[in-house]
Amino acid sequence: MQQIIPIFMILPALSFIISLMINSKNEKQLSILSFGTVGLQLLIAIGFVAAWLYKGAETLNVKEVVLYSTQHYEFFIDFFFDGITAVYLVVGTILTFLITIYSRYYLHREKGYKRFFNTILFFYLGYCIIIFSGNLETLFVGWEVLGISSFLLIAFYRERYLPVKNAVKVFSIYRVGDVGLILAMWMSHHLFHENITFLKLDQYDLVHDVLSHHSEIGIFISLMILLSAMAKSAMFPFSPWLPRAMEGPTPSSAIFYGSLSVHMGVFLMLRTFPFWEHQISVRIIIGLVGLLTSAMAAPTARVQSSVKAQIAYASIAQIGLIFVELALGLKWLALFHFAGNAFLRTYQLLVSPSIVTYSIREQFYHFVPREHSVEDSIPKRIEYTLYMFSLKEWNLESLMYRRLWNPLKAMGRNMAFLTVNRVGAFVLPVLVIGGFLVFNKSYVPSGLLSYLPSCFALISLVMVLKAFTDRKSVRVSWVLIIMSHCWVALAISFNERFSFSDVALYLSGVLVAGFIGYLTILQLKKYESDVNLTRFHGHVFEHPKIALVFLLSCLGLAGFPITTTFIGEDLIFTHIQEHQVILASIVSLTFIVDGLALIRIYARVFLGPHIKTYHESAHRSS
Helix, strand or coil: CHHHCCHHHHHHHHHHHHHHHCCCCCHHHHHHHHHHHHHHHHHHHHHHHHHHHHCCCCCEEEEEEEEEECCCCEEEEEEEECHHHHHHHHHHHHHHHHHHHHHHHHCCCCCCHHHHHHHHHHHHHHHHHHHHECEHHHHHHHHHHHHHHHHHHHCCCCCCHHHHHHHHHHHHHHHHHHHHHHHHHHHHHHHHCCCCEHHHHCCHHHHHHHHHHCHHHHHHHHHHHHHHHHHHCCCCCCCCHHHHHHHCCHHHHHHHHHHCHHHHHHHHHHHCHHHHCCCHHHHHHHHHHHHHHHHHHHHHHHCCCCHHHHHHHHHHHHHHHHHHHHHCCCHHHHHHHHHHHHHHHHHHHHHHHHHHHHHHHHHHHCCCCCCCCHHHHCCHHHHHHHHHHHHCHHHHHHHHHHHHHHHHHHHHHCCCCCCHHHHHHHHHHHHHHHHHHHHCHHHCCHHHHCCHHHHHHHHHHHHHHHHHHCCCEHHHHHHHHHHHHHHHHHHHHCCCCCCHHHHHHHHHHHHHHHHHHHHHHHHHHHHCCCCECCCCCCHHHCCHHHHHHHHHHHHHHCCCCCCCHHHHHHHHHHCCCCCCHHHHHHHHHHHHHHHHHHHHHHHHHHCCCCCCCCCCCCCCCC
């Protein structure tokens, strides 16, 4: 049966590639391809699960392909199938099949009809990679696919201001979760001295023996996994991104933020359950996070003026309870809870337009006063306080801005001294000197050698912060991002066992994507004189091919799994030693801001209301 597992990834991948070649005006072919592919996948999934259960429901593991291997490191794609995968496969395939059929008529004659089905198939590919992943590296491939699919679907109405703005906000939270997963992979390499698979994590004796000698490292890995799950499943304090993500079409809201994507954090916790189930302190934190999220989201859902926001917060409250169930060790109850919540929220979101219409009609013809509720039994002062907190969504979004994004922006604005001339006069020579010293470490004093990686990584962070906050030149920001990767490579090169081939693997994707992106910017400037970062320009409407190439360049530069940089980023963290916490923190923060800077450049140059007045332009509040 192991030979059948790769089919679940191959089928949606082929369908996605074929959908790119279909003419955008041929709606019938696009829709038939989409729900035909998912329908066939559903039939195969039901047959596969039935045969798997009949044969005794044994855990299946397939080591598919080794992408990169050295004496101390191996990056391979591994697939895994058990009861958790079976539930997520059946639920996800059924819901995706229903959504594709529903969208065929819902999006009829919509300008972005082809884009929508392209993205849905791409999302489904990432979803299958995640649920079949046999190690953290394979899971991270699907994790990244889901992140960019989410951004594209939230910004589906790309001629409007708010969808694009909210898409960037959601991507920023996803980026925090991505780095949490990278740090978990980093420390797991040092803990197990290998690319650990989920099959081995199920071995109690192995995990117990390792954690008994390295309990602090085990807690760190578990907390990083929890951070990723919290960001993906909109747990406290990341909850406000979920209602913001409802800017996309109703079908995408149903499949992404009502049912499947928002439960990926739950899947991550279920998949890593054998690792953290005996860490009592971690389970207490998971339970508190879930309980706090439910207590915050439940009253917030009741005061929302938008039906989508109500459903979003109601879903968050249920996912918080699922986290509590996981903390109590009730993982099969959590799995059953996931299936019920996914089907319910999908149904609610799909019928929400009709419900709003009926409710408006009932208000005029059959008004019913509000019935007595539980809030009426508590003191009014507490009731009104709770109401105001819920109405303001507990100020979590402003808290995130004050404590995270605004300090980063302030640091970037203080880098105004970094001009093109100064970068060329100072930074480039230092980079060249640093490269020379990598191969001639005898020239470096022994007392200084241990501090150089952190110093060079800090320079990389300065570069990318400047690119993140720059509002003038697109080309300067782009070059700074490329140089920040060079500084990261230089910083890690001073650590032991980091060979030239490792640097080449990491920087090859960076330089290729960076060069193509820079040429794309120059090509755009031939047609448009106004290309800067002061506002959204919407150039995708007149230059869609240039926009697509630039988006691919951004993804390649950000470490998306289309270039060798994806493997290189994981490789870099394996060469950061477990005691180098400061270096790991600086590099991880660099990667967070790097992704944000790239997606900000793409959004401001190509998305949003068009800068030319002869194009239709929606108001900011629409």
